[in-house]
Amino acid sequence: MVTFIASSAVRLLSHPTESATASSRFFFRREPFTVKTKSLLAVVSAGALLATLAGCSPDVSAGGSTDSAGGDAGSCSNTIVNKDAPQVSVWAWYPNINTVVDMFNKSHDDVQVCWSNAGQGADEYAKFSTAIAAGTGAPDVVMLEAEVVPGFILQDALVDLSEHGADDVKANFSAGAWKDVSSGDSVYAIPVDGGPMAMIYRADIFTKYGITVPTTWDEYAAAAQQLKDAGGPFMGDFGSNVPAWFTALMTQNGQKAWDYESADPQKIGIDLNDDGSKKVADYWQDLVKKGLVDTKDQFNTDYIGGLANGSYATYVSAAWAPGYLTGAGASTEGDGAEWKAAPLPQWDPANPVSVNWGGSTFAVTTQAKDKDLAATVAKELYASDEELQDGVDTQTIFPLNQKMLASDAFADTPVKFFNGQTANKDVYIPAENAYEGYTYSPFTTYYYSELTKSMVSIIDGSKSGSESLDDLQKTMTDYAKAQGFTVK
Amino acid sequence: MTNPAAVLRAPSRRRNLRRPWIGWLFIAPFGVIFLVFLVAPLVYAFYLSLFSKGLATGTIFSGAGNYVKAFTDPEFLSGIWFVIRFAVILIPIQMAVSLAAALVLDALTTRLSRFARLAIFVPYAIPAVVGTLMWGFLYSPTFGPLTDLFKVVNQSAPEILSSGNIFGGLLNIVVWQWAGYYMIIIYAALRGIDPSIYEAARIDGAGPRQIAFRIKVPMISSAMALILVFALIGTLQFFTEPQVLRPISNGSITSSFTPNIYAFDLAFRFSQFNYASTISFSLGIVVFIAVYIFLFASRKRRGGLS
Numbered sequence: 001m002v003t004f005i006a007s008s009a010v011r012l013l014s015h016p017t018e019s020a021t022a023s024s025r026f027f028f029r030r031e032p033f034t035v036k037t038k039s040l041l042a043v044v045s046a047g048a049l050l051a052t053l054a055g056c057s058p059d060v061s062a063g064g065s066t067d068s069a070g071g072d073a074g075s076c077s078n079t080i081v082n083k084d085a086p087q088v089s090v091w092a093w094y095p096n097i098n099t100v101v102d103m104f105n106k107s108h109d110d111v112q113v114c115w116s117n118a119g120q121g122a123d124e125y126a127k128f129s130t131a132i133a134a135g136t137g138a139p140d141v142v143m144l145e146a147e148v149v150p151g152f153i154l155q156d157a158l159v160d161l162s163e164h165g166a167d168d169v170k171a172n173f174s175a176g177a178w179k180d181v182s183s184g185d186s187v188y189a190i191p192v193d194g195g196p197m198a199m200i201y202r203a204d205i206f207t208k209y210g211i212t213v214p215t216t217w218d219e220y221a222a223a224a225q226q227l228k229d230a231g232g233p234f235m236g237d238f239g240s241n242v243p244a245w246f247t248a249l250m251t252q253n254g255q256k257a258w259d260y261e262s263a264d265p266q267k268i269g270i271d272l273n274d275d276g277s278k279k280v281a282d283y284w285q286d287l288v289k290k291g292l293v294d295t296k297d298q299f300n301t302d303y304i305g306g307l308a309n310g311s312y313a314t315y316v317s318a319a320w321a322p323g324y325l326t327g328a329g330a331s332t333e334g335d336g337a338e339w340k341a342a343p344l345p346q347w348d349p350a351n352p353v354s355v356n357w358g359g360s361t362f363a364v365t366t367q368a369k370d371k372d373l374a375a376t377v378a379k380e381l382y383a384s385d386e387e388l389q390d391g392v393d394t395q396t397i398f399p400l401n402q403k404m405l406a407s408d409a410f411a412d413t414p415v416k417f418f419n420g421q422t423a424n425k426d427v428y429i430p431a432e433n434a435y436e437g438y439t440y441s442p443f444t445t446y447y448y449s450e451l452t453k454s455m456v457s458i459i460d461g462s463k464s465g466s467e468s469l470d471d472l473q474k475t476m477t478d479y480a481k482a483q484g485f486t487v488k
Numbered sequence: 489m490t491n492p493a494a495v496l497r498a499p500s501r502r503r504n505l506r507r508p509w510i511g512w513l514f515i516a517p518f519g520v521i522f523l524v525f526l527v528a529p530l531v532y533a534f535y536l537s538l539f540s541k542g543l544a545t546g547t548i549f550s551g552a553g554n555y556v557k558a559f560t561d562p563e564f565l566s567g568i569w570f571v572i573r574f575a576v577i578l579i580p581i582q583m584a585v586s587l588a589a590a591l592v593l594d595a596l597t598t599r600l601s602r603f604a605r606l607a608i609f610v611p612y613a614i615p616a617v618v619g620t621l622m623w624g625f626l627y628s629p630t631f632g633p634l635t636d637l638f639k640v641v642n643q644s645a646p647e648i649l650s651s652g653n654i655f656g657g658l659l660n661i662v663v664w665q666w667a668g669y670y671m672i673i674i675y676a677a678l679r680g681i682d683p684s685i686y687e688a689a690r691i692d693g694a695g696p697r698q699i700a701f702r703i704k705v706p707m708i709s710s711a712m713a714l715i716l717v718f719a720l721i722g723t724l725q726f727f728t729e730p731q732v733l734r735p736i737s738n739g740s741i742t743s744s745f746t747p748n749i750y751a752f753d754l755a756f757r758f759s760q761f762n763y764a765s766t767i768s769f770s771l772g773i774v775v776f777i778a779v780y781i782f783l784f785a786s787r788k789r790r791g792g793l794s
Contacts, residue, residue, distance in 0.1 A: 126756035133761055155759060156541055240739030266544050300736045302630045443543060443756045449743045456739035460651070484542030 006180065014144035023113035032230065046052050050270065064143050074116035081105040088377045091118040091128070093363075094193075095327070104380070111373055113286035113381065115481045121145065124447075128411045131367070132157045132368060135248040140368035141378050145360050146180040147244065147444045152363070154442040158318045159364040160186045164375035169383070177352075177400045179437025180325055183262035189361035190378045195318030196431035197344045197355050200418075204338040205313045213342045220314075220345045224292035227313055236305075236314045238284050239298040240459060243451035245316070246284075248355040250277040251438060253347045259488060270476050273469040279347075281465025285458045297457045310337065310442045316344065318357040319428040322417035323395030341415075341423040344432065354434035359400070366478065405429055443483070450475050498734040535735055537765035547762070554766035563744035564767055567712045568774055571746050574655070575778075582663050582719055583712065591700050593671075594678040605675070607666040616665060620732040623661045628736070649733060651740035661729050666722075673689045673720075677711035680705055683756035713786055729754070747771040 078101045080087065090113050101115045116139075118124045125148060131137035132155050144152065152158050166187040170178060173191050181189040199220075201213065209232045214220040224235030239245075249258070254276035259269025280297075287293045294312065295375070296303050306312055308330035315321060322339070346352045362378040364371055382391060388404045391397035392413070404410050411429060414420040441447055454468040463471065480487050507517070513746065540550040551568060589608050594599050626632045627648040634645035648657040689699050699774050706710075727748035734741045743753040747767060753763035 122757060129756065129759050133759075151543075151759065197733075241735065295738065297736055297738045301625075302628050302736060303632045388602070443758070449753070449757070452739055453742060483540065484545030 019031055047121065050150065065349055075116070077116045077436065078102060078105070078113070080112050080114065080453075082109055082112055083222055085110060085112045086373060087112045087114045088141055088368070088370075088374050089139040090115045090141045090143070090362075090377065091139045091383070092392070093117050093124065094143070094360075094396050095121040096390055096394045103384070103387050103390070104377075105245040105372055107384065107386075108380075111376060122445075123282045123423060128152070128365075129155065132365075138365045138367040140370075140374040141362050141381075142365055143192075143360055144189060144363050145358065146189070146191070147440050149181060149361065149363065150183065150262060150440050150442040151393065151444055153183070153188050154265055157377070158365055159186045159368065159371050159380065160188060160368055161190065161364060161375055162187045164372055165379070166365070166375070168380050172383070172401050173434055174400065174402070174405075174435060176435030176437035177359075177432070177479060180282070180356070180359075180440075183260075186262060188262070189363035190236075191359070191361050191400040192382045193320070193360045194432060194435075195320055195358035195392070195398065196428055197252075197316070197318050197357050198321075198341050198431055199314050199316050199428045200314075200339055200341050200343055201314040201323055202310065202337060203340045204336060205310060208232075209313075211313070213340075214345050215343070215457055216349055217345045217347055221283070221287060221292070223313075224287060225290070228290070228292055232362050233311050233313055234294040235287070235297065235318055236312055237291050237294045237296055237303065238455070238459065239303070240452050240455040241297040241299070243448040243455065245357050246280075246297075246451065246455060247448075248357045249284075249316075250280045252344070252353045253277065253280050254353075255280075256439075260439055260441055262442075265442065266486055267488055268480055268485045268486070270473065270475060270480060271383070272361055273466070273473040276347075278466040278469055281454075281458060281469050283465070285461070286467040288459055289461065299453055304330050311466065318359075319398035319432070320358060322394050322423070323398075323416060326417055339418055340421055341418055343436060346373075354431045354433070354436070357433050361457045370434055383407075398432075400432070405432060444478070446479060447476060450479075509623050519733055522598050530612075532639070533765040534769060536762050537769050539762050541762050543759065546643070554763055555770060557763070558766050558770040564747060564750060564770065567747040568771075571724050571726050572778075574659070574726065575720055578659055578662060578723055579716060581659070581717045582667055582670060583716065586674055586715070587665045587705070589667065589671045589680060589711070590674035591704065593675055594743055595696065597699070604674075611665050611667075612669040612672075614665075616728045617732055619665055620661055620729045623657075623664075624733055624736055627657060639709060647738075649737045649740060654737065654740045655731075658733075659727055662723075665729075666719070669718070673715055674708055677708040681707050717782065720778055720782060721775055724771070724778060747774075 042057050076087075076089075078098060080107065085108070088111055090101070092115060097115060097117070101113050101329075105112050107151050118127045124143070128138060128142055129152075132152070138157070139396045149158065152234075162185060167476060169190060170187075177194055178187075179190055181187060205211075205227075206213065209227055209230045211226055212219075214223050220235065227233065227235055230466075245254075251257070255272070255274055257270065259271070260267075283294070288295055296306065302444070304325070307315060307325065322341075343352075345353070362381060364374040364378050368374040382388060382397070382399075383401060383403075385403065388397075388399050388401055392404065392410060395417075399405065399410075411425040412422055413424060415423045449476045450472060453470045454463075455469045457463040477487055537554055538549060538551055539547050540545040540554055540792050589604075593605050593608075595602075602730040604654065614622075627634070629645055631645060632645075634648075638645040645734050646653060648654070685703060685707075686699055689703050694702065725748050726746045730737075730741045731749060731752070741749075743757070744750040749769065751764045754760045754767060
């Protein structure tokens with residue numbers, strides 16, 4: 001496209017003589033009066049053209065949000081119920097956000113949410129970081145995964161919510177969930193949805209090959225071998241595009257990757273190649289080498305298709321997995337698949353560790369005009385019983401709000417995906433409550449990109465698991481130094 | 489008494505004064521868009537590329553420092569090396585396919601030729617993203633036809649998107665997508681040749697093959713040069729196809745796979761707008777040099793023909 005514009009520009013500019021000759025011939029023969037009329041016409045028509053072009057600018061907002069608290073994040077995708085109330089713009093991509101926003105707006109007279117979907121995950125972050133760099137264009141409240149929060153804090157993009165009443169809702173969340181969004185005494189986002197990890201497995205495949213549900217990683221490896229020897233499917237998958245998953249599994253074995261506080265943002269401690277992490281990396285490389293697990297990228301049709309047609313006996317995943325798989329069409333009906341949930345296998349069964357994969361939050365941006373009002377929305381959206389219940393019913397979120405986690409109704413819900421197993425009570429709620437939180441680095445996306453490379457080398461065997469983590473440690477230390485951090 | 493020379497000079501001076509701004513007025517609608525959407529962003533990006541900002545540091549002026557860093561950055565250089573290799577392999581294949589198709593269609597006079605022309609052109613009419621997704625499915629070991637095909641001969645299908653095979657997989661997609669477009673350009677050039685030349689050649693005893701290679705090909709060499717430049721620029725800026733295939737590539741498409749992907753990731757994933765601008769401009773420099781070398785090398789030969 002750019003090439004085309006450039007070449008047409010060159011074409012236009014490279015023939016000045018031709019057009020000049022034409023116009024001089026045109027004007028020369030005529031009376032001065034005519035020339036004036038013509039040039040006047042030219043001015044008018046050129047002006048009209050420019051006016052038309054100017055009319056194409058996206059300023060013509062459909063939402064009519066003239067009294068919006070934060071105006072420049074685009075128009076709303078929802079209808080505003082109370083037109084007189086001030087508005088707060090929100091970017092979010094929950095599949096049921098439309099319903100939840102309507103519920104919120106109907107129940108609030110003091111504030112209205114003006115929601116739009118700016119893309120999912122990386123797409124939204126790309127727009128958000130551009131808006132931060134530009135100093136304008138960000139919404140008041142933005143949906144972020146906890147892992148990217150410190151990076152945006154470092155860019156001065158997020159407001160410290162402890163100054164805007166975040167403590168009012170602190171009691172609603174587990175200590176781990178709260179730690180994920182805090183740094184020291186500051187709180188930069190309100191948790192909504194979490195991903196306590198567990199193992200979901202195909203009970204039908206386990207029965208067929210006589211496998212008992214593994215509770216430790218050693219048992220997991222043994223079961224994998226047993227499956228292979230009996231000509232069964234892969235035990236699981238080690239995909240290079242799920243670095244967050246691998247990070248969680250290394251954390252489970254004692255990795256404390258980052259020593260970082262947003263209050264002291266120039267300093268960071270990095271420890272990626274401790275013995276525990278190396279053990280995890282070598283463990284998975286061993287499974288890959290022996291052909292016990294597949295090495296497909298996840299979150300694409302191939303992988304989902306594999307899960308649905310029984311190519312994998314387990315999916316080491318998080319609490320959102322049943323909802324995600326249902327949405328992606330890997331249903332339990334028809335193909336005889338019988339999914340069950342079990343706690344995540346452990347390294348040391350005497351001291352079980354709970355870890356988290358994924359999950360999302362609402363943060364208030366520094367571009368919000370009324371930060372108190374925006375903080376109200378961040379605290380109250382997806383927080384009423386009705387809104388939470390919709391998230392649970394539609395399987396879009398695994399709520400972190402204790403109002404829901406502690407309720408009998410949620411605990412006793414038979415989950416359809418698990419053929420009626422009360423998976424929340426059996427697996428996910430205990431996992432969430434045992435989760436102790438994680439300290440993220442301010443350059444998570446870069447780290448994940450490098451970790452993906454390490455995972456590729458673990459898969460193709462070009463480096464041992466331990467070596468690849470040693471190299472990763474060096475790469476990340478160099479990167480942090482190049483970015484101006486003091487490495488502790 | 490009036491000086492005739494003065495009478496003559498007066499209107500001519502007026503004309504000289506008026507002519508430039510009338511001309512500018514006519515190109516103003518285009519000019520404004522050109523300035524606002526092309527020149528201004530380029531200038532701004534160049535300005536950004538002269539500064540550097542670490543995540544934990546403030547913005548400092550670094551002059552050419554970023555450019556020195558870029559041309560010694562192994563990630564950027566490996567991306568450049570990839571697109572150069574890709575261009576060297578891709579362009580001859582693409583040219584050969586499109587030239588062959590155009591020559592055959594030019595020689596055919598049946599109704600089939602119109603249908604064939606359309607059929608070859610259709611891939612270009614399919615948006616690049618859709619086309620690439622489609623190929624992604626065709627390559628898939630789960631959904632694609634390859635698994636079934638190889639099962640017939642008791643072999644397991646190759647993983648086309650693995651790091652060893654991705655080069656060929658992408659080559660196939662790009663040739664499929666662009667050969668039809670280049671074919672149309674060559675075909676149009678062939679239609680522009682005066683048929684009496686063929687007549688003269690036939691009278692001189694030239695057969696169809698001689699007409700094709702001794703008359704037609706030399707006479708459309710400027711069209712060939714044009715598509716070569718298009719293909720060269722397009723290949724060096726390779727982005728869409730690998731970006732679309734990335735989620736299913738099992739890690740073989742990295743964040744520095746091509747220079748454009750590297751620039752995109754630096755800016756929008758790693759928040760390094762300054763260095764991303766530098767990478768973009770460095771790529772621009774490489775493209776400029778490559779196109780210049782090509783035009784310089786082909787100048788003499790084309791000069792003799794046109």
